[in-house]
Amino acid sequence: MTFRIASFSLIAALLLLAQPKPDLKLPNEKDSLKFAVLGDAGTGEKPQYQIGELAEAYHQMFPFTFSIYVGDNLYGGEAERDFKNKFELPYKALLDDGVKFYAALGNHDDPNQRFYKNFNMNGKRYYSFKPKNGVRFFALDSTYMGPEQLEWFEKELADSGSDWKIAFCHHPPYSSGEKHGSSLELRRAVEPLFLKYGVNVVFTGHEHFYERIKPQKGVYYFIEGASGKLRKDNIAVNEWTAKGYDQDNTFMLVEIAGDKLYFQTIARSGEIVDSGTIERPAKKAD
Amino acid sequence: MRLLICAMLGALAAAAADAPAGTGFSAFQKNVNAYLKVHQEQEKKVPALKPGATAKDINDHKSAFGKALRSARADAKQGDIFGTSAPAFQALLARELKGPENSSLRKAVKDENPAKKLAGPIEIHINETYPSSLPLSTMPPALLAGLPRIPLDLEYRVMGRVLILHDRDADMIVDFLPEATPKL
Numbered sequence: 001m002t003f004r005i006a007s008f009s010l011i012a013a014l015l016l017l018a019q020p021k022p023d024l025k026l027p028n029e030k031d032s033l034k035f036a037v038l039g040d041a042g043t044g045e046k047p048q049y050q051i052g053e054l055a056e057a058y059h060q061m062f063p064f065t066f067s068i069y070v071g072d073n074l075y076g077g078e079a080e081r082d083f084k085n086k087f088e089l090p091y092k093a094l095l096d097d098g099v100k101f102y103a104a105l106g107n108h109d110d111p112n113q114r115f116y117k118n119f120n121m122n123g124k125r126y127y128s129f130k131p132k133n134g135v136r137f138f139a140l141d142s143t144y145m146g147p148e149q150l151e152w153f154e155k156e157l158a159d160s161g162s163d164w165k166i167a168f169c170h171h172p173p174y175s176s177g178e179k180h181g182s183s184l185e186l187r188r189a190v191e192p193l194f195l196k197y198g199v200n201v202v203f204t205g206h207e208h209f210y211e212r213i214k215p216q217k218g219v220y221y222f223i224e225g226a227s228g229k230l231r232k233d234n235i236a237v238n239e240w241t242a243k244g245y246d247q248d249n250t251f252m253l254v255e256i257a258g259d260k261l262y263f264q265t266i267a268r269s270g271e272i273v274d275s276g277t278i279e280r281p282a283k284k285a286d
Numbered sequence: 287m288r289l290l291i292c293a294m295l296g297a298l299a300a301a302a303a304d305a306p307a308g309t310g311f312s313a314f315q316k317n318v319n320a321y322l323k324v325h326q327e328q329e330k331k332v333p334a335l336k337p338g339a340t341a342k343d344i345n346d347h348k349s350a351f352g353k354a355l356r357s358a359r360a361d362a363k364q365g366d367i368f369g370t371s372a373p374a375f376q377a378l379l380a381r382e383l384k385g386p387e388n389s390s391l392r393k394a395v396k397d398e399n400p401a402k403k404l405a406g407p408i409e410i411h412i413n414e415t416y417p418s419s420l421p422l423s424t425m426p427p428a429l430l431a432g433l434p435r436i437p438l439d440l441e442y443r444v445m446g447r448v449l450i451l452h453d454r455d456a457d458m459i460v461d462f463l464p465e466a467t468p469k470l
Contacts, residue, residue, distance in 0.1 A: 076419055078341075078344070078345070079341075079345060079418075080341040080342050083341035084341070107422055107423070108421045108422075109422075110416075110457055111441075111454045112344050112347075112457065114337075115336065115337055115339040115343070115344055116339060116341065117339060117340060121337070122337045143425070144424075144430070144441055145427040145430065146425075146427070146430040146431070146435075147431050147435070148438065150427065171424065185390055185391060185426035185427060185429075186426070188427070188428065189427035189428070
């Protein structure tokens, strides 16, 4: 009996040790905006579940209220079981805690996902939302960026005043990936709008790794495409790579407080592969 | 008489407002409008899909809407919508995609082109559901800007060198144009 109790205790201790301990690098201020970034996640395989568990562990100490989901939300099918196994179960704990997901469509996604209750797209392929005064998000459909979408985007940007402007979509305007690389045609269409209206940060996926790009004409770009999928050794570091990581699955945590955006990228192993602060230019006095 | 001719020309231009003038897309636009009518009629027969839907709602709607459309278009065949505008599409895509100056557009269309995922040749059939195991091709903004505008219920997509018209809500291929693009 004593041997059994000791054995169970040892197994429990080993299991606890196996799950990485959260190592939060963000200020975790009381009234800041907190969110997560996950991308290319919808595999239904073990790494996605493990990222989900790790995100939940961090959520206990860093209560982000939503996650942006940068496309390729479901791979290989859109039946009920796909939604369940490739989204609802991996993130069950987060969903049960009230974390909302705001999705963008990827090239593996059926556009009817825009109606799915848990993606909060409100029936739109592209949409904007304002989770807190002073911060506006723009979800774009980079798989089908027709003139109507670009017209909508410009109007929304023009109306967003001096808010933090954060865009997210599936394809990366800047990427060091050997598989896909930069989406040059997308960049040609959207970068002028980013610059004209002061978009601060762009989150994307499509490449199955993490990359932080050095600011391009004042705009910060991140690729978070490794929250389920992973393509090892796929980054060809070049002059615009600030940080690249392609050895394990990852997700991001982000916090916005005033004119500062803090970020942290966490690997499935628990390793903190990147972190930092982005400071946007102070608002000009009226 | 001159005034009458001017008025008629103006009316024709207005009717083909979505078709680039003098570029052979008028037949296509007419066929798209006819398809849209069928789409809207059949859409009314199935419960509307609303934001906040469950996975089951989405699948039930696609299934019901697809079934209604297939029934209404039982005799549909390849070319019904592209029609006599097919050469105009091929010419436009050749202009947009050929040559060293268009390499980045070609690259964008090739990226994750679903034909790459297939073991054998592409087989496409009218009224079939878009294969769920295949990604949708990405349509670059510059290419979409040059193509005739179509209602948001329809999308252009590429599979290999085939240009397809995809009914977004029914997730159905409603027409396709083989060898539409130059070699990518």
